[in-house]
Amino acid sequence: MIPATNQPGDYIELLEKLKSEIRTTQLRATIAANAEFLGLYWRIGKIILEQEKQQGWGQKVVVRLVADLKAEFPNMKGMSPRNLRYMKSFAAAYPDDPFGEKPILQVPLAKLTWYHHLTLLDKVKDPTERQFYIQATVENGWSRDVMVQQIESGYQQRSGKAITNFDRTLPEPLSDLAQQSLKNPYLFDFLTLTEKYKERDLEEGLVNHITSFLLELGKGFSFVGRQYPIEVSDREFAIDLLFYHLKLRSYLVIDLKVVEFEPEFVGKLNFYLSAVDDQLRGEFDNPTIGLLICRRHDKLIAEYALRDFHKPIGITEYRLMESLPDNLKSTLPSIEEIEERLRQEEGPDDELGEPGESSE
Numbered sequence: 419m420i421p422a423t424n425q426p427g428d429y430i431e432l433l434e435k436l437k438s439e440i441r442t443t444q445l446r447a448t449i450a451a452n453a454e455f456l457g458l459y460w461r462i463g464k465i466i467l468e469q470e471k472q473q474g475w476g477q478k479v480v481v482r483l484v485a486d487l488k489a490e491f492p493n494m495k496g497m498s499p500r501n502l503r504y505m506k507s508f509a510a511a512y513p514d515d516p517f518g519e520k521p522i523l524q525v526p527l528a529k530l531t532w533y534h535h536l537t538l539l540d541k542v543k544d545p546t547e548r549q550f551y552i553q554a555t556v557e558n559g560w561s562r563d564v565m566v567q568q569i570e571s572g573y574q575q576r577s578g579k580a581i582t583n584f585d586r587t588l589p590e591p592l593s594d595l596a597q598q599s600l601k602n603p604y605l606f607d608f609l610t611l612t613e614k615y616k617e618r619d620l621e622e623g624l625v626n627h628i629t630s631f632l633l634e635l636g637k638g639f640s641f642v643g644r645q646y647p648i649e650v651s652d653r654e655f656a657i658d659l660l661f662y663h664l665k666l667r668s669y670l671v672i673d674l675k676v677v678e679f680e681p682e683f684v685g686k687l688n689f690y691l692s693a694v695d696d697q698l699r700g701e702f703d704n705p706t707i708g709l710l711i712c713r714r715h716d717k718l719i720a721e722y723a724l725r726d727f728h729k730p731i732g733i734t735e736y737r738l739m740e741s742l743p744d745n746l747k748s749t750l751p752s753i754e755e756i757e758e759r760l761r762q763e764e765g766p767d768d769e770l771g772e773p774g775e776s777s778e
Contacts, residue, residue, distance in 0.1 A: 453528035456535070459496070460516070463509030466502065496532075507539050511548070526556045533562045541569050550574050558637045576601040580709070580734040581720045587730040588705065596666055596707060600732045604634055604711060607739035617676050620736075621645075621658055624674075638665040648693045657690055669694050669706040679715035679733060681723040691729040705729070711736050 466480065480502050487497045516527045530538075534555060542548040551574065555565050580600035584593040608630040609623040624631045625644050632639055639661045646660040659672040671690045675683060687708040694706045708731040720733040 449529065452531060453525075455496075456528055456530075456532065459505045459532065460509050460512065462502070463505030463507070464515075467506050467509055470506075504536055504539065508535060511539060511545070526552050529556045531562065534565060537562055537566055537569075541566070547574055564633070571605050571607075573601075576603065576605075580732040581715070581717060581724070582730070582732040583724040583727060584730050584732070587728055592666065592704060593730075596668070596730065596732075599636060599638065599663065599666065600709060600734060601634075601636070603735040603737045605737050605739075606631075606634070607737075608634075609738060611738065615676065617658070617674050620674055620676055624659070635661070638663045639670070640664060642669070648690065648697065650693055655690070655693070657694075660694075663707075666704060666707070667702065668704040669698055671706060671708045673708070673710050675710065675712040677713055679710065679712040679720055679723075681719065683710055683712070684723045684727060684731060684733075687731060688727055688729050691731070708732070709734065 466483070470479075481499050484497055484499050484502060487494075491497070512527065516525055527535075530552060538548050538551060542551055551565065551569060554560070554568070554573065558564075560568065578598040578600065579602035580597070581602070582597055582600065584596050587593075588596055606620075606624070608627050609620070611619055611623060621644060628641055632641065640663070642660040642662055643657075644659055646657040648655045648657060657671050658674045661670040661672065662668070663670050671687065671694060673683065673687050673690070687710055691706045691708045699706055706729075708729060710731065710733045712733065712735055714735050715733055724731055724733065
């Protein structure tokens with residue numbers, strides 16, 4: 419090793435560049451290998467489907483295929499009757515070759531692991547909804563387990579459902595992106611609160627579980643501070659929670675309310691937005707956005723309250739685990755389903771997946 423005293427002045431910079439190139443190439447190679455396996459699995463499934471249709475094959479043929487393929491490729495994982503059935507389902511779910519029309523690395527489908535796809539095939543039957551989760555998983559970098567959590571919490575049904583005035587206060591396409599960045603309701607099932615909790619308890623719980631809170635907020639949110647001080651005319655005010663959204667390039671002011679929405683809440687939030695725009699917003703930042711998260715709200719009252727305000731504001735609700743709405747409760751696994759999943763995970767692997775792949 420060259421002594422540190424004899425190294426060129428720009429050596430460290432050069433080393434970091436080389437490290438970055440190696441890591442980038444390794445990542446590309448991993449993504450390419452994953453995409454090739456998915457393409458192979460799709461083609462295998464497609465061929466079997468076509469032969470079954472033409473020849474009337476049954477399950478016994480699949481079992482024989484597994485045995486013969488294992489004999490020919492003994493070191494290749496993924497060759498089991500169960501996995502071949504998934505390959506058939508995979509090909510049936512995407513009949514128009516998803517790997518043939520575009521460069522393979524640009525297809526969102528190809529950027530997910532086989533384990534992601536098994537879960538999507540099992541849990542999401544609607545093709546449009548499945549495509550939504552494919553795109554969301556790629557954009558957010560969700561692991562398989564996080565993706566399951568989002569599916570079971572009704573992520574699609576909640577996305578973009580906040581009541582807002584963005585269509586009148588933000589230019590396109592920023593207004594659409596901002597709308598899709600908010601949910602209704604937000605699920606704070608990671609919190610444990612007493613029956614008579616206060617706003618400060620809710621705020622403290624969210625900050626203490628900031629990782630879970632950021633996951634629920636979604637991609638792009640960066641935490642700036644709690645009880646963030648704003649000084650106006652020699653008086654100090656405190657913003658409950660202040661975030662910055664990297665994709666929107668906007669500050670986001672969150673005001674928490676543990677009661678039902680009241681129209682006067684909007685005026686206070688509008689005041690905070692004006693102060694943040696004047697004191698924190700940079701030259702290249704977009705307008706600051708406000709978000710009122712309330713225990714509940716009346717849709718018509720909320721819409722009326724926003725009608726004549728010119729700052730971008732959203733109004734939404736939050737739910738704790740014990741008070742999830744019925745339409746979302748139905749998406750959560752039952753105790754029996756959880757126990758069955760645990761039993762499956764404790765059992766043999768059945769050789770699902772490609773070499774070196776984990777279930778995360």
